[in-house]
Amino acid sequence: MFKQLLIASAVLAAVSAHAGNPVVKDRFTADPAVLVDNGRVYLYTGHDEATETTGTYLMNDWRVYSSCDMQHWTDHGSPLKLSDFKWAKKDAFAADVTKRNGKYYIYAPVNHATVPGFAIGVAVSDKPTGPFVDARGSALVTNDMTKESPISWDDIDPAVFIDDNGQAYLYWGNTVLKYAKLKPNMIELDGPIHTQGMDNFVEAPYLHKHGGTYYLSYSRNFPEETAYMTGPSATGPWTYRGVIMNKNTHTKTIHQAIVDFNGKSYIFYHNTAVPGGGEDRRSVAVEEFQYAADGTIPFIAQTVDGPAPNPSKGCAAVQTR
Numbered sequence: 397m398f399k400q401l402l403i404a405s406a407v408l409a410a411v412s413a414h415a416g417n418p419v420v421k422d423r424f425t426a427d428p429a430v431l432v433d434n435g436r437v438y439l440y441t442g443h444d445e446a447t448e449t450t451g452t453y454l455m456n457d458w459r460v461y462s463s464c465d466m467q468h469w470t471d472h473g474s475p476l477k478l479s480d481f482k483w484a485k486k487d488a489f490a491a492d493v494t495k496r497n498g499k500y501y502i503y504a505p506v507n508h509a510t511v512p513g514f515a516i517g518v519a520v521s522d523k524p525t526g527p528f529v530d531a532r533g534s535a536l537v538t539n540d541m542t543k544e545s546p547i548s549w550d551d552i553d554p555a556v557f558i559d560d561n562g563q564a565y566l567y568w569g570n571t572v573l574k575y576a577k578l579k580p581n582m583i584e585l586d587g588p589i590h591t592q593g594m595d596n597f598v599e600a601p602y603l604h605k606h607g608g609t610y611y612l613s614y615s616r617n618f619p620e621e622t623a624y625m626t627g628p629s630a631t632g633p634w635t636y637r638g639v640i641m642n643k644n645t646h647t648k649t650i651h652q653a654i655v656d657f658n659g660k661s662y663i664f665y666h667n668t669a670v671p672g673g674g675e676d677r678r679s680v681a682v683e684e685f686q687y688a689a690d691g692t693i694p695f696i697a698q699t700v701d702g703p704a705p706n707p708s709k710g711c712a713a714v715q716t717r
């Protein structure tokens with residue numbers, strides 16, 4: 397009984413008491429990725445550990461949170477760490493997540509220990525909250541596989557998308573957007589790496605589908621604003637639709653993820669609104685928005701209040717480790 401009380405109080409302590417933005421207030425988080433699973437929304441974030449004097453990113457793990465109403469978030473800790481990729485040396489940058497055949501996959505960019513530059517790893521778990529393990533024991537993408545850009549950080553920011561016919565795609569890049577098919581096993585590329593011309597693409601590609609239209613959103617210009625394109629398939633052809641969120645004031649990045657949850661639409665992004673925030677001490681926030689009748693996304697302002705409550709009746713009990 398005493399043990400049960402201890403567990404219950406630990407769970408309660410992990411539930412955020414205050415709604416509103418930023419979503420996470422007790423640490424710096426960045427680079428949101430979102431997965432809706434069994435009526436519950438899971439938010440995966442990067443974790444900014446830089447101090448005010450570090451002067452660059454310090455990111456060693458990813459975090460995961462979940463909510464049944466878009467207001468109250470439960471902290472599930474770290475599902476995956478940089479050190480879980482034995483071949484990686486630093487920089488747990490922006491990851492993305494999906495579910496296939498009952499397994500959860502995180503695609504994560506990290507600096508490779510032996511192949512100069514960034515690389516993308518893939519980790520797998522039976523639960524959305526992890527723990528995730530390196531699914532390959534090696535990188536899925538390394539910098540020497542892509543020659544379109546001379547920079548060492550062009551293989552970052554993976555976004556994974558599974559189309560209605562089961563074909564999975566991985567999109568990623570900095571400066572140049574790249575994409576490739578994934579095999580059904582989700583841990584190997586299936587065919588060549590393609591590039592996609594974009595309007596002032598910087599990073600953070602994100603592919604989602606809504607109402608039969610494919611949306612490819614991304615960070616445009618630097619400092620970054622969020623822009624998007626639409627198309628009739630997961631590979632385009634794409635039509636540029638404009639900017640949907642303005643650049644931040646105290647960080648040059650913004651990194652969005654867009655999702656439908658419980659009948660409403662949301663955009664996650666990061667800013668620097670937690671006290672002490674800054675360029676590499678960012679905070680994930682969320683806004684609700686509505687698609688226009690023609691399927692376009694309106695300009696979305698950042699708010700302090702965040703979304704109204706949206707309790708999901710089908711919200712499953714959280715799956716923990």
Ligand code: FUB
Nearest residue numbers: 489490552599600649651
């Ligand atoms: O968090 C490190 C990098 O900053 C991400 O990979 C980019 O999307 C930008 O947010």
